[in-house]
Amino acid sequence: MSLLLGLMLAAGVPADLGYSQIPDAGKEAQAAELMGTLRCLVCQGQSIADSDVDMAADMRRIVRQKIAAGESPKAVRGWLIERYGSYVTYDPPLSWTTAPLWFTPLLLLGAGLWLARGTLRRRRK
Amino acid sequence: MKRWTLWVPLVVFLVVVALAAWRLTGTSEMVVKSALVGKPLPEFTLPAMVEGKPGLSRADMATGKPRLLNVFASWCVPCIAEAPQLMKLKAAGAEIDAVAIKDSPEAVKAFLSRHGDPYARIGDDRDRLVQIGIGSSGVPETFVIDSRGRIASQHIGDIRAEDVPKLLKALEEAE
Numbered sequence: 001m002s003l004l005l006g007l008m009l010a011a012g013v014p015a016d017l018g019y020s021q022i023p024d025a026g027k028e029a030q031a032a033e034l035m036g037t038l039r040c041l042v043c044q045g046q047s048i049a050d051s052d053v054d055m056a057a058d059m060r061r062i063v064r065q066k067i068a069a070g071e072s073p074k075a076v077r078g079w080l081i082e083r084y085g086s087y088v089t090y091d092p093p094l095s096w097t098t099a100p101l102w103f104t105p106l107l108l109l110g111a112g113l114w115l116a117r118g119t120l121r122r123r124r125k
Numbered sequence: 126m127k128r129w130t131l132w133v134p135l136v137v138f139l140v141v142v143a144l145a146a147w148r149l150t151g152t153s154e155m156v157v158k159s160a161l162v163g164k165p166l167p168e169f170t171l172p173a174m175v176e177g178k179p180g181l182s183r184a185d186m187a188t189g190k191p192r193l194l195n196v197f198a199s200w201c202v203p204c205i206a207e208a209p210q211l212m213k214l215k216a217a218g219a220e221i222d223a224v225a226i227k228d229s230p231e232a233v234k235a236f237l238s239r240h241g242d243p244y245a246r247i248g249d250d251r252d253r254l255v256q257i258g259i260g261s262s263g264v265p266e267t268f269v270i271d272s273r274g275r276i277a278s279q280h281i282g283d284i285r286a287e288d289v290p291k292l293l294k295a296l297e298e299a300e
Binding site: 018042044059 | 155254257
């Protein structure tokens with residue numbers, strides 16, 4: 001296996017981006033950050049950066065190829081969302097279904113302040 | 126403060142418990158539907174998987190007649206289970222193309238001679254480029270492609286006997 005790998009490297013065959021990094025370190029950093037936030041669809045609960053199943057490698061290869069070709073991480077995430085819906089990303093865009101995630105804490109905080117205000121006012125009397 | 130407001134925290138707590146109980150006791154198996162259903166099939170071209178049978182490209186799928194696109198693999202056990210149903214669909218006049226996922230010509234050839242060959246074309250999708258490109262997350266899956274090359278619907282999992290009439294109807298409606 002290592003002999004084969006050595007031969008491939010010697011022959012200048014590009015490495016499989018499913019399992020190896022983009023030569024350009026800046027682009028690899030972009031890809032790595034993105035891959036950490038994309039869901040492995042068959043292992044569910046792991047990102048494609050964490051998973052060792054071959055579907056995750058196939059997704060990493062596509063992500064790295066697109067980033068290496070100059071696409072922005074945002075565009076690549078959008079490409080996957082177009083195919084699998086927001087489910088594929090751990091950083092879901094704001095929409096009607098995800099709105100409660102963002103606004104419930106604010107609502108609860110508001111309710112808490114309102115309760116505290118009532119209690120404090122009564123104490124002062 | 127009014128008396129009833131005292132109950133608000135308890136109600137909120139019970140709602141949270143009910144939500145948790147609902148999600149924890151439900152089935153954990155979850156299917157990921159393609160978000161491309163209703164949209165045009167993306168552009169692609171795949172080389173032939175086996176000798177004597179052409180590969181597959183988008184142009185082959187937008188021919189003015191609805192077709193089935195079957196995502197399968199010789200190493201996939203439910204694909205064996207659905208093979209007879211695909212043969213039935215073919216016998217009923219359905220035109221079926223396929224992409225073979227992470228496979229080799231020898232293995233696919235052996236699979237077809239053992240379980241039947243309902244396919245007009247088979248594309249070699251060894252890197253899951255087309256599978257991921259159409260929003261499929263497993264094998265087997267079957268897409269109904271309408272006469273203009275639009276993805277009309279997606280069937281996730283193996284085709285059972287009771288799914289055959291449904292798929293034939295979907296093909297009819299995809300004219």
